[in-house]
Structure formats: structure tokens, C-alpha cells
Amino acid sequence: MPTSPWTPTARLRxxxxxxxxxxxxxxxxxxxxxVVALALIxxxxxxxxxxxxxxxxxxxxxxxxxxxxxxxGGRRAMISAATGAVALVxxxxxxxxxxxxxxxxxxxxxxxxxxLGSLGVAKLMRFxxxxxxxxxxxxxxxxxxxxQVPEMYDVPWAVYPLxxxxxxxxVFFPRITKAVPAPLVSIVILTAITVAAGIxxxxxxxxxxxxxSLPVPGLPDVPFTLDTLTTIAxxxxxxxxxxxxxxxxxxxxxxxxxxxxxxxxxxxIGQGIANIVTGLFGGMGGCAMIGQTMINVKVSGARTRLSxxxxxxxxxxxxxxxxxxxxxxxxxxxxxxxxxxxxxxxDWHSIAPKTLKxxxxxELAVMVVxxxxxxxxxxxxxGVVVGSVTAMIIFAKRVAHLARxxxxxxxxxxTVVYSVTGELFFASSNDLVGQFxxxxxxxxxxxxxxxxxxxxxxxxxxxxxxxxxxxxxxxTVEIIGLNDPSADLHGKLSGELTSH
Numbered sequence: 153m154p155t156s157p158w159t160p161t162a163r164l165r166x167x168x169x170x171x172x173x174x175x176x177x178x179x180x181x182x183x184x185x186x187v188v189a190l191a192l193i194x195x196x197x198x199x200x201x202x203x204x205x206x207x208x209x210x211x212x213x214x215x216x217x218x219x220x221x222x223x224x225g226g227r228r229a230m231i232s233a234a235t236g237a238v239a240l241v242x243x244x245x246x247x248x249x250x251x252x253x254x255x256x257x258x259x260x261x262x263x264x265x266x267x268l269g270s271l272g273v274a275k276l277m278r279f280x281x282x283x284x285x286x287x288x289x290x291x292x293x294x295x296x297x298x299x300q301v302p303e304m305y306d307v308p309w310a311v312y313p314l315x316x317x318x319x320x321x322x323v324f325f326p327r328i329t330k331a332v333p334a335p336l337v338s339i340v341i342l343t344a345i346t347v348a349a350g351i352x353x354x355x356x357x358x359x360x361x362x363x364x365s366l367p368v369p370g371l372p373d374v375p376f377t378l379d380t381l382t383t384i385a386x387x388x389x390x391x392x393x394x395x396x397x398x399x400x401x402x403x404x405x406x407x408x409x410x411x412x413x414x415x416x417x418x419x420x421i422g423q424g425i426a427n428i429v430t431g432l433f434g435g436m437g438g439c440a441m442i443g444q445t446m447i448n449v450k451v452s453g454a455r456t457r458l459s460x461x462x463x464x465x466x467x468x469x470x471x472x473x474x475x476x477x478x479x480x481x482x483x484x485x486x487x488x489x490x491x492x493x494x495x496x497x498x499d500w501h502s503i504a505p506k507t508l509k510x511x512x513x514x515e516l517a518v519m520v521v522x523x524x525x526x527x528x529x530x531x532x533x534x535g536v537v538v539g540s541v542t543a544m545i546i547f548a549k550r551v552a553h554l555a556r557x558x559x560x561x562x563x564x565x566x567t568v569v570y571s572v573t574g575e576l577f578f579a580s581s582n583d584l585v586g587q588f589x590x591x592x593x594x595x596x597x598x599x600x601x602x603x604x605x606x607x608x609x610x611x612x613x614x615x616x617x618x619x620x621x622x623x624x625x626x627x628t629v630e631i632i633g634l635n636d637p638s639a640d641l642h643g644k645l646s647g648e649l650t651s652h
Contacts, residue, residue, distance in 0.1 A: 177456065179331070184452035185462025187336045187489075188231055188444050192218075192467050193478060194486055195444070196234045197359040198299075203239040203436050204246045205254070207360030210234040211471060212367040213435030218464025220426040222457045226418030227403040229410070229454045231444040231463055232426060236299075237394050237531060238437050245387045253384055255372035258437035260381075260388035262427030265396055269420025277400050277416055283515045284539040286502045287522025288401055291535055293498035294527055296443045296490055303354070303487045310351050311484045314342050318488025322451075333452040335489045342485040356486070357479030362471040367433040392424075395439035397533040399423050402440040406449055442532075446493050514546040548579040555580035555604070557587040567596040573603040576611035584614045590621045597622055602633030612645040 192214050200210030214233035221232040246254040304315065321338040346353060374380050403419050427437045448454045448463065470478045501507055502519065521542045526535030555574030561567070570588065574580060588597075599618070606612060619629045634642060 178458075180453050181456055181458040182462060183333050183336055184448050184454035184459040186466050187333050187339070187452055188448050188459070188463040189466035189470055190336075190339055190478070190481065191444060191447055191486055191489055192231075192233055192441075192463065193362070193470065194356050194359050194483065195441075196467075197356075199234045199236050199239040200360070200436065202236060203243045203254070205251060205436055208363040208367075209251070209434060209436045210239075211363055211467065212433055213430050213438050215464045215468045216367070216430040216433050216435050217426045217438045218460055218467070220429045221422055222461035222464070224418075224422035224425045225457075225460070226415035226420075226422055227406055227440075228412075228414070228457050229445075229449050229459055230399075230403060230406055230419075230440055231448050231460055232399065232423065232438055232440045233444065233464075234436055234438040235395075235398065235441055237398055237533065238391055238439060240531065241391045241394055242387055242436065245384065249383060252373040253380070254436065255431050255434060256374045256380065257384040257388040257391065258435065259372065259428050259431035260384055261391040261395065261437060262424040262429075262431060264389055264392035265424030265427060266421050267424075268392065268396060269417055269422075269424060272417065273396065274400055274416030274420045277404060279544075280401070280404075280536065280540055281518065281543040283518040284522050284536060284543055285401070285404065286499050287519040287539055288526070288532065288536055289405060289497060289499050290502065290519070291523040291526035292442050292532065293494045294523070295530065295532075296497065297494040298527075300487045300490050300494075303483050308353050310346075311353050311482075314346070314351075314353065314482055314484035315488050315491075318342055318485050319492060322488065322492045330453075335447065335451060335492070338488060339481060339485045342488075343481050346482045347480055351482075354483045355479060356481045356483065358483070362475040362479065363468075364472060364475065366468065366472070367435070369432050370434065372431065391437060394531070394533045395423055395427070395437070396420055397536055398442070399440035401532065401536060402442045402445055405442070406445060409449055410455060442497070443490060443493055446497050447489065450496055451489075451493060514543075514550065518543045518546065548577075551575050551577075551580065555584065557584070559589070561594070566594050567598060568593050569598045569600055571600045571603065575607060576601075576604055576614070577607040578610035581608075581611040581614040584611075585617050585621070588618055588621070590625060590627075593622070593627065595627050597627060597629045599629060599631045600633045601631060601638065604633075604638075605635065606638035606641050608641075609645055609649060612642055613649045615642070616646055616649060 193211070196210040196214040197207040200207045203210070211234075217232045217234065221230075225232065242254050242257055245257055304311065318338045321341060322334040325334040325337050345351070346355075399419060400416055403414050403416060407414055423439060430437050444463070448459050452459070508516065518539055522535045522539030525538045526532055529535065551574075555572070555576060558571050558573075560569050560571070562569075572584070576584065599615070606615075615631065622629050631642070
């Protein structure tokens, strides 16, 4: 007898994600999580060094961030962990005041992120132009590659054939089978070769000692006073903004890659929750990691929260249970993975000759500015902000020239009609006042705005100034053709923007 759709068993089945019943998806997600966990270990240790804290602090942060965000985040399959951007922001606080203040700042940053997320800050992502997004992706690929350069400089000669071998495995192994992620195969084979042959090359263990136990929750060791709050607040606010910007940009990128949508508001709030939990467990905080996310989504093919959760869980298992084995992984294997990620991340189509010929100069300028600022500052957030502002300036300049004024005088010479066409806002309305002939026009002036739209107070002020200039000469001005939004704005602000 068929099961009723209203039975408890059927309802429970409906709550289960579809991938729970798909072994192929399970395999993909588990192996992707393992690859990401292996790549996270040296990264987390390196970021700990940047922040000036013990390697365990960065590893604990990567563990808690990944596990928590897999549950509360808004973008499936995205990886959050300790990051270089966050490490750079909070490093000065740790140097001057110590680990206790750093942990307190992480918790406060999480609270700020929850507040910003609740206020809808994620909606600001709609103002990030595509040219900025392309610049962000390309700059990110460059940064990922540049962070690997030190691992290829002044190292034993054996590193180079290992690196080439790792790249070759990741290029050609998928042609044999995609059942197992090529990065994982590369890491295992290169590790086996170096250990079996006794090849002396830099390993993960050279980066720092791995933790031997799970983190224990607790409050930061700081005085809970107003002085402490004022000390950590600037760093916490900067960390919250940088973390949200990188996370939301990464989420948007994954949306595009997977052709799916995600809740940016939930992701913003989720990042805050993850940072609070991370701080309570003694971690250095973090945000979405674009490089590891690309390994998870683009290279390994993960699409669910399971891979994110397992990346954090495997990270702790690898450190605590298999620490000696993980320590023997050659850095060349992980460098090869990250180099492949950087090449896969870069938008090569954006710099193809055909694309460059067709792309407007302003769009290319915005992309270049974004890339240059990110690479120069080593900060993705700064690059995105500067790129977005540049795009807005170029757009405002372009649109400002679209506002035109033409005049027609009646045959009897008693009335002149000025037709205004285009968008009226602060950039275009500044030139509006100078396009009227105040001295020689007849006594009646009609300004027809049927083909225009008033966007801001600057435009209303410009129209008021025009009326005032004519009024001083004893002439009357009539404004006609306002659409409803323009009429409402003009009605509210006209005559109220200047002192009398």
C-alpha cells in the first residue's frame, strides 16, 4: 500500500535534503571536505603568523568557522575560516594589547556583523558593478598565486619537480576519472613519494606545531570596562566590514558559478554568529575564503553544506589524530593545488583581445583599478570599495551629459518653452542653471520636464535657483510635465533648500 503524503515518515522524508539519498554526492562532498581541510592547515598556520598568535589559534578559528557557518550560513558549499584579510586587521591589536583583546574584538566583530546583517547591509551588493566583480576575481587569482611564490623561492631543487608533478596530476588525472578529486590524488601521491624516498623538502610540519586537543570555550581574559570597549571597537568594526565584504563577494561568485541563489542576509548574520562562537573558543576569527571555496566548489565539485562542515571537522581530526602524517605532507603538493586554483579562478575571457576591443573604456578602467588596488594593498575590501566608487563616478559623469535643454519661443514672443530631457541629479543639475537666457527671455517661461526625472535635492535646488533668477527680473516660471515621483520630491523640497 502506498505511503500517505501526510504520514510522519513521509513528512520526515520531505525534510531531508535530496543529497542524503545520493551516494555519488556523498562521495563528492566528503572528498571535497578532505581536500579543503588539508589545504586549510598551512593557510591557517600562515595567517596565525601574520596575526602574531600561536598556530593553534588560527587552526581553532578555521575549525569553528567552517563548522558553524555550515549550519547558519546562507551560501551552501562556501568555506569560511581564518583569513589573511582579518589577520592583517587585528594584528596591530594583538601586538599592542595581547591575545585577550584580540579575542574580545573577534566577539564584538561578530555582534556588529549580526547587527549589520539585520539592517540589510547585504543589499548593498547590488551596487557592485560587474566590472568590479571581474576585477575582484582576477585580483584574487593574482593574490592566491603571489602568496605561493615564497614557497617556490630559495627552496631545495626537489621542490620544483614535485610542483610540476602535482600540476600534471591535477591536469591529466580528471581525464581518467573524476570519482576522486585530483588535488587529493596529487597530495597523497607526492606525500608518498617524498616519505618513501626520504626527500628533504619543506613540509606542513615546518609551518608550526599542530594542536593535540580540541579547543575549550571561555570568555576572553580582559577587563570588561568601557576602556576595553573603546580600545577594541575600531578593530572590531574594521574586521566586521572586511569580513562581510569578502564573504558577500565570495557568495556572489559562487552563485554565478553554480547558477543558484543564496541569502546574503542570512550569510551576513551567519558570519557574525560564527565569529562569536570562534571568539568564545579562542580563535582569531575569519570570513569566507575565496581560495578554499574555489577548491571546494570549482575544483572538487561540492555543492552542499556537508563539504563545509566536513572541512572543519576533518581539519581537527587531521591535526589531533593524524598530526604526524599531516606534518609530512610536502608544501609543494599544497602549493601546486593553490597554483591550479589561481589559474582556474582567473577570468581569462576578460583579457581576451576580442573582449578588450569591445569593452567600453570606462568598464576596463574600473576593472584595472580594482585589480591594482587589491594587489597593491593586499586587501580585497579596499579594492572593491575603490573600484565601486570609480564605477559610480564614471557612471555619474556619463549620465550627467545626457541631460539636455532646448528652447522654443512662441510666435507671439510672449512665452518661451524649455524642454528638459534626461536624468536630473547632482552631477547633471549643476549645469542646468546656466542653460537659460534670463535677460532676453520673455516674461513667461515654461519648463517642460515630461522627458526628465528629478532624483535628488540638488535638482530641486537648481530649479528653485532658476525660478529665483527669473523672479528677480519680474518674470514668471511654470514647471510642467513632472511625473509622480518627481512631483512628490519637488513638492516636498521646493522653497525649503535655501535660507530666506
